[in-house]
Amino acid sequence: MTFSIERKIFIGYIINLIVIITLGLIYWEHLRLSTNTLWHWVSLALIVLSIGMLTTVFFILKAQLKANTQSGEELQKNQKLLQSIIDNTTNAISVKKINGENLLVNKRYQSLFETKEADLIGKTNADFLPKEVAERYRSADLDVVKTGTDIQVEESIDVSGEAHTFLSVKFPLRDTSNRIYAIGTISTDITERKNISESLKASDAFFNMSIDSLVIASEDTFVKINPSLSKLLGYSNEELLSQPFTTFIFPEDVAKTEEEIKKLKKGINLVNFKNRWVCKDASIKWLSWNATADKTTGTLYAIVTDITEKLKLEEEKENTLNALYESQQKLNMILENITDGVLVANTNKEVVLANDAANFLFETEDDSKISINFSDHFKVLFPDGKKTFPVQDLPAERALDGEITDNLDVLLKDLSTKKMRRVLLSGRPIIDHENNVVAVVVTIKDISRYKKLEEELEQKDRDARQLIGFKSTKQSTKK
DSSP, rough: OOOOOOHHHHHHHHHHHHHHHHHHHHHHHHHSSSHHHHHHHHHHHHHHHHHHHHHHHHHHHHHHHHHHHHHHHHEEEEHHHHHHHHHTTSSSSEEEETSEEEEOOOOHHHHHOOOOOTTTTTOGGGTTOOOOHHHHHHHHHOOOOOOOOOOOEEEEEEEEEEEEEEEEEEEEEEETSOOOOEEEEEEEEOHHHHHHHHHHHHHHHHHHOSSSEEEOOSBBBEEEEOHHHHHHHOOHHHHHHHHHHHGGOOOGGGGHHHHHHHHHHTOOOTTEEEEEEOOTTTTTEHHHHHHHEEEETOOOEEEEEEEHHHHHHHHHHHHHHHHHHHHHHHHHHHHOSSSSEEEEEEESEEEEEEEEHHHHHOOOGGGGBBBOTTTTEEEEEEETTTOOOOGGGHHHHHHHHHEEEEEEEEEEETTOOOEEEEEEEEEEEEEESSOEEEEEEEEEOOOOOHHHHHHHHHHHHHHHHHHHHHHHHHHOOOO
């Protein structure tokens, strides 16, 4: 049978009380035979005093026992409270002896190693971690003992197969003699924070290295700019950040810029907004803005592109196109007022331009339906009208080879009507700056009428000669 300490004290008190009373009675019996009454009273006093002292000791022990019991219960309650607190924190907490044995671990610490508390208490890191990892952790713990102060260290732990980074605060625990008897560790998982930090570093690197100018601004001032904008405008970061950004906008563009900012604040994104900015060297640059705003903070975020050269090129291109159009119109007027047919073809032998005279000759208004070698419309013959003229010797083919042809006399026989036309063909190559043929020009001069007039004149001349010759013969006969 097991007795509690309180019961044992009570039983000891009763036994001692019985012994004292028994001894007192025995002694009293001996004294009763004595005639000295003084000793009777002294003996009685001693017996009473012994009983009183024994009773006092009993109650003192009982009070101490009660106090110890209450202290033990309070201590246990506090330990449970402490354990409950550390078990419900997201931090991993452990307490180790100086030799590395675990004295206390919370649930988070247990979950990191997927091990129960019973398997960790009294064990060292070397019992459940790889040797090199355990030695690294042990070295950090010993640094606390050596320095006697708190330290912070980053520790990497594989949790469920994934690498996690913890910021561990290690501190010494001291006894009443101020000697270090244990090392406490509170570890906070900073993996996400570290990843965010790395992302922010990468973002800052991207922000600063971007070719485009990146801007974070309030309603009227720059909050953050990257070096590209400073380089673009020629001002230092301090100059751009210390003044309202409207200071640097071309005066005539300030009002419309402020209007666009008002739209941004209403949630309307800015897309390809163009305005002019005054650079430090007093030059003017056109910038294109794509921006959005955070409605909760009013912060503006923008990507800025220098479009000065682009606009200049577009203006030059527009001027060139206008000049080209004007030249084209002039050329068309010239071509349409030329009585000869004119054809322009590319290197694929496709007609890209024909004047009215050429359209009339080929009986079509669709330039692309005209064959540069006339094969779809005419049969090309020598002037005698009997022999076919070689295609490779026609002006278009020779011009494609870079040759010039002037006034080639041929007959064009219409494939449908069989009508014959006498024409003079000329060809010229169009050469680019690299001396390559990029197009050919063929002119067609219809000389059918002139040839007919020439034949009529020759016939009349022959007729006149015969008539004159006939009269001379008659006159000589009469004589």
